[in-house]
Amino acid sequence: MAWLALDEGYEVSLVEGRVAVRRPAGRQLKAVPKALRDHPEVDRLRRLAEWLDRHEAACVAQVDAWMVSSLPVPTALLARVWRDEAWQAALRDLAVVGDADPDEVGFLRDATDAGELKVVNLDGETVRLSPRTVTLPHPVLLPDLDDVREFAAELDITQRVEQIHRATWTRPEDVKDSATEVREYAGGKFPSRFSLAARATGLGYRVSGGYATSRVRDGGRTVEAAVWIGEPYWEDESETGALSWHDEEGRAVRLGEVGPVAWSEGMRMAAALYAGRKIEEGGNA
Known part of the structure; x- marks a missing residue:
């Protein structure tokens, strides 16, 4: 982006997505001078940078x-x-x-x-x-x-969207097809339900009621993976519960009917939540 002229010979531009200012001699400053922070051009570029960040995330x-x-x-x-x-x-x-x-x-x-x-x-x-x-x-x-x-x-390929190096899980052959829950990542203790919910939202998952959820379209069918994280407003220690899947009507899906993508993404969510648990130390760990 081109540099825009400001007062007293200063110039302003977006550099690597952030507002940058340089002196008349051309040297770029480490921070925007206090006298320029409320300048209309600086504010306009700051708003543009924020929009670009939101656009990139979208x-x-x-x-x-x-x-x-x-x-x-x-x-x-x-x-x-x-x-x-x-x-x-x-x-x-x-x-x-x-x-x-x-x-x-x-x-x-x-x-x-x-x-x-x-x-x-x-x-x-x-x-x-x-x-x-x-x-x-x-x-x-x-x-x-x-x-x-x-x-x-x-090829030294780097992907902005995690795809080929995304952690994957496949459904075990010995899984009981009629079962509706997986407890492999249940029992992860957190200081509070709030901290567990915060981890879920921080990872990009939706929190609804007592569950962290991930909606997946798999083979033309939409299902929602859900991990129990505790009752809302529960202030005491909380822990991860079972992982289950539900169809668009909210009915539990049997494990034998869960598609490969839905299974993998559900297990990925459960594992990511469990990874943030409290780790006990000492002789009783």
Whole structure:
């Protein structure tokens, strides 16, 4: 962004998303001088920086939602938003699959105005694709995920939206299909229900009533994973409870009917909550 002239020869601009000021001689200051903090141009740029932060977060959240739900995204839409740096940062290097060849995985590098995608395939070749839609698959659905991760490491790929290195869980073969709860991550103690709820919201999960929840679209069906975190307004020590899944009518889903993405995302939420528990020390730990 260009530098804008202020009073007494100072100049102001956005540098790496933050308001920066430099002296007439060109030296950039470490902080905005007190005399300029209320200047209209400084305030305007500060508001712009805040909007850009919100926009970047919204782009990441939307792309993450596409990926978690494995929703088909029109190629024309990707081409349209690619010019926006925030969208581009959220989309670049994500593994994509075109509707014409669902077995061909590539890492997205560019989207042209003509609706053409440039991807690096698993042979290391840059190819051009023109599918009508693409899917940003959840990693649990990617065949040979370990090979994809190894290849990504060779390319030094870094993803703004966690995809290929996202922690995944698969449903055990010995799970009781008629059961409706998983207690693997139950019993994690927290100083209070408030601290447990704060951890849930801090991780991006919704807190509703006594549960932390995550809504997932899996195979055309929407389910909600839920972990019990305690009654609202409970002020004493609290702990994580069982993980369960519910359909759109609120009915419990049997474990044998939980899809692979919903299972993985539910376990991921339960594990992330449990990881923040109090760790006992001493002889009784």
